[in-house]
Amino acid sequence: MTANPDSRAFRDALGSFATGVTIVTATDAEGRDVGLTASSFNSVSLDPPMILWSLARSSQSMAAFREAAHFAVHILAADQDPLSNRFAKSGTDKFADVPIERGEGGVPLLTGCSARFECRTAYQYEGGDHIIFVGEVTRFDRYERPPLIFHGGRYALAARKAQALSAGGAIEQPAGSFGEDFLGYLLGRAHFQLYARMQASLGAHGLDAWDHFILSVLGIGDGRSIAEIEAVIGYTGAHATPERVRSLAARGILSADPDGGRLWLTEQGRKTLVELTAAAKAAEEDALGAFDENETALLKHLLKHVIRSTDPGLPDPWLATAEQGA
Numbered sequence: 001m002t003a004n005p006d007s008r009a010f011r012d013a014l015g016s017f018a019t020g021v022t023i024v025t026a027t028d029a030e031g032r033d034v035g036l037t038a039s040s041f042n043s044v045s046l047d048p049p050m051i052l053w054s055l056a057r058s059s060q061s062m063a064a065f066r067e068a069a070h071f072a073v074h075i076l077a078a079d080q081d082p083l084s085n086r087f088a089k090s091g092t093d094k095f096a097d098v099p100i101e102r103g104e105g106g107v108p109l110l111t112g113c114s115a116r117f118e119c120r121t122a123y124q125y126e127g128g129d130h131i132i133f134v135g136e137v138t139r140f141d142r143y144e145r146p147p148l149i150f151h152g153g154r155y156a157l158a159a160r161k162a163q164a165l166s167a168g169g170a171i172e173q174p175a176g177s178f179g180e181d182f183l184g185y186l187l188g189r190a191h192f193q194l195y196a197r198m199q200a201s202l203g204a205h206g207l208d209a210w211d212h213f214i215l216s217v218l219g220i221g222d223g224r225s226i227a228e229i230e231a232v233i234g235y236t237g238a239h240a241t242p243e244r245v246r247s248l249a250a251r252g253i254l255s256a257d258p259d260g261g262r263l264w265l266t267e268q269g270r271k272t273l274v275e276l277t278a279a280a281k282a283a284e285e286d287a288l289g290a291f292d293e294n295e296t297a298l299l300k301h302l303l304k305h306v307i308r309s310t311d312p313g314l315p316d317p318w319l320a321t322a323e324q325g326a
């Protein structure tokens, strides 16, 4: 098997190896800061502590790194893709307005990353059209920030694999049934199990899920009509019927404006909603307890995609508030 290194296919095959993203920095002979985005970083030795990365011979920073006695490698955090893009562009002032600290030998140190390694240049090796730099780590910092991932030519987020719900192996599905990976089942089961946690709080206030939906919409922005509430919650199968609204008003949770038929949360209604929201947040926290910050962000991000791709054109309850406020 041969590989033409210029071929798209070779690059694509290399891209199947998921890496983190780093920015490597140093100063040149005139004391100017240099740096570039590099995913070729890897660990080499624990004792002594050593790392490596490789630099394209075509890089404008080549002379500076060849001569530098020190350099620093920054493992970028999940939200630092804009910084990665900035340091991947040659011929620009990459450090403009970027807050920096100074390390050993005056090396510029970036902030906000997941980890940072200050190195003494130990070895340089020929590596085809790249030079391989091996650094001995003289100092390092680790921060609790999830890392930025690079895979298949795109940025990605790291998520640990979830344990399968069923303990056994793959179960053959009878024709016409769906398996445990069916999205509708997963979303539905997650929703009902999460919402079941709310029932006790709703029950304590003598409310049900439909009441909760109505209160939630008014909590985002009240002064809405029954029809406006219906437009927001109707997709769930819940209805803001006049009887239901009258019952909530009779219990002092809502007040209705007699002219326009608009509804407002009373002080008691707002207090009830605050308690229900606290219960919902606690249920969410428990459900996401096994996830780190990055996985939670990823899960919500993907769910928003599903919501967008299946949206029949529902009004945005948050946008409606802004319009009402205008």
Ligand SMILES: Cc1cc2nc3c(=O)[nH]c(=O)nc-3n(C[C@H](O)[C@H](O)[C@H](O)COP(=O)(O)O)c2cc1C
Pocket: 021, 035, 036, 037, 038, 039, 040, 041, 054, 055, 056, 058, 059, 060, 061, 062, 084, 085, 087, 088, 089, 090, 091, 150
């Ligand atoms: C995710 C990513 C990873 C990269 N990895 C490397 C690398 O390991 N080595 C390298 O020489 N260039 C790498 N590059 C390209 C350089 O960042 C880019 O060529 C940069 O403009 C070089 O800057 P300079 O010419 O100012 O030195 C990477 C770019 C990106 C976006």
